[in-house]
Amino acid sequence: MGFKIQEAMTPTGAKIKVVGVGGAGGNMVNHMINFGINGVEMVVANTDTKALHSNQATTKIQIGEKTTRGLGAGMVPDVGKQSAVESFDELKSSLMDSDIVFIAAGLGGGTGTGAAPIVAQAAKEVGALTVSVVTKPFKFEGKKRAYLADIGLEELKKESDSIIVIYNEKLLSIVEKNLGLKDSFRLVDDILARAVAGMCTVILQGGNNDISVDFADVRTVMSHRGLALMGVGESSGNNAAYEASKSAIESPLLDNLSINGALGVLVHFQIHPSYPLHEISEAMSMIEESADPNANVIFGTTTDENLDEHKVKVTIVATGFEKELSKKEHEISSSNLKLV
Incomplete structure (x- = not known):
C-alpha cells in the first residue's frame, strides 16, 4: 500500500527524501x-497501519502486509526486517532518482531496528547518499531494548554512508528534571527532526539573506563512513552566535567527544535576517579552530523573521568519529545484558 506525489527538488538540483521508519521515525517526520521545510519529500514506512493513517507524510508505505497484517512488529527486529524485505521493491521505487536520503528511526524496537537497514540498502541501490539518523533508548527502557539497539546499529552501519546517533539518555542532562515521560519522548522526536532539518536547510537554497552550500560539499562531509554525532546550542544577546556554537560543540549529545576527532563538520545557523554577519564569522573561526586542521568544515544559514533578532540557534553535525566511537560503542555494548 502506498502513494506518491511529484518528487521534491531543491533549487540546487538535489533531490532530498526523508524516510521515517517505524513509530519513532514516523513521529520525526511529523x-x-x-x-x-520545503523542497523535501517526506516518506514513512511502517508495519503498523494505524500509525501510517495518522501520519502527515505525502508518501506512506505499509511494509510487510503479508508478514504482519498491519499489526506491527511486536518489538521483534527480525519481523521488521522480514517486512521490509517483503516490500523491498516498493521501498526502492519510492526512492528512485534521489540524491540524498535521510533515514530516521528509533533503535530498540521491532520495525525501526529491523527495517531501517533494509531501507538504507534500497537507498544505496538507487545511488543516493544515505544518511541514517537514529536514537538509542533511555536506560529505563531496559537492557533488552538496549541490546537490540546495539545489534540494529551494527546492521545499519553496513548500509549507510554516515550514521548520526542520538543517545536519549544524554538528553536527560539538558532538560528539566521534572519533565514527564510523554514530553521526554516528544523532545527526542524534536531533536531527531532538528538534526535532519538542519542538514536539509543547509542544502536548500534560501532567500537573499541565506547562505547555502553546494550539495557536493555536503556529500563530502557526510561520506565519511561510520558514526557521526550532533550537537545543538542556542543563545541570545551579545555574541549569541559564538555562545550558541560553543554550547553546540560542548553539547552532551556529542557524548563527551571533541569535534577535533571528526573528519567532517557541518554547521547550520538559524538567525534573524538582521543578525550581523561578522558574528557568524567569529563563531565559525572558533569552530574551525576546534576542529581537526584537515577536517572538511562547511556551514549554511537560514533566516527567520519570527526569531528574536538577537537569538541564534546552531546545529553541528560532526562525522568520521569511527575510531573513537567504535571504542565507546564496545564499552557500552559490553555493559548491556547478553541475550540468547
Missing part, C-alpha cells in the same frame, strides 16, 4: 512537516 515534526519536520510542522517545521514547514
Whole structure:
C-alpha cells in the first residue's frame, strides 16, 4: 500500500527524501512537516497501519502486509526486517532518482531496528547518499531494548554512508528534571527532526539573506563512513552566535567527544535576517579552530523573521568519529545484558 506525489527538488538540483521508519521515525517526520521545510519529500514506512493513517507524510508505505497484517512488529527486529524485505521493491521505487536520503528511526524496537537497514540498502541501490539518523533508548527502557539497539546499529552501519546517533539518555542532562515521560519522548522526536532539518536547510537554497552550500560539499562531509554525532546550542544577546556554537560543540549529545576527532563538520545557523554577519564569522573561526586542521568544515544559514533578532540557534553535525566511537560503542555494548 502506498502513494506518491511529484518528487521534491531543491533549487540546487538535489533531490532530498526523508524516510521515517517505524513509530519513532514516523513521529520525526511529523515534526519536520510542522517545521514547514520545503523542497523535501517526506516518506514513512511502517508495519503498523494505524500509525501510517495518522501520519502527515505525502508518501506512506505499509511494509510487510503479508508478514504482519498491519499489526506491527511486536518489538521483534527480525519481523521488521522480514517486512521490509517483503516490500523491498516498493521501498526502492519510492526512492528512485534521489540524491540524498535521510533515514530516521528509533533503535530498540521491532520495525525501526529491523527495517531501517533494509531501507538504507534500497537507498544505496538507487545511488543516493544515505544518511541514517537514529536514537538509542533511555536506560529505563531496559537492557533488552538496549541490546537490540546495539545489534540494529551494527546492521545499519553496513548500509549507510554516515550514521548520526542520538543517545536519549544524554538528553536527560539538558532538560528539566521534572519533565514527564510523554514530553521526554516528544523532545527526542524534536531533536531527531532538528538534526535532519538542519542538514536539509543547509542544502536548500534560501532567500537573499541565506547562505547555502553546494550539495557536493555536503556529500563530502557526510561520506565519511561510520558514526557521526550532533550537537545543538542556542543563545541570545551579545555574541549569541559564538555562545550558541560553543554550547553546540560542548553539547552532551556529542557524548563527551571533541569535534577535533571528526573528519567532517557541518554547521547550520538559524538567525534573524538582521543578525550581523561578522558574528557568524567569529563563531565559525572558533569552530574551525576546534576542529581537526584537515577536517572538511562547511556551514549554511537560514533566516527567520519570527526569531528574536538577537537569538541564534546552531546545529553541528560532526562525522568520521569511527575510531573513537567504535571504542565507546564496545564499552557500552559490553555493559548491556547478553541475550540468547
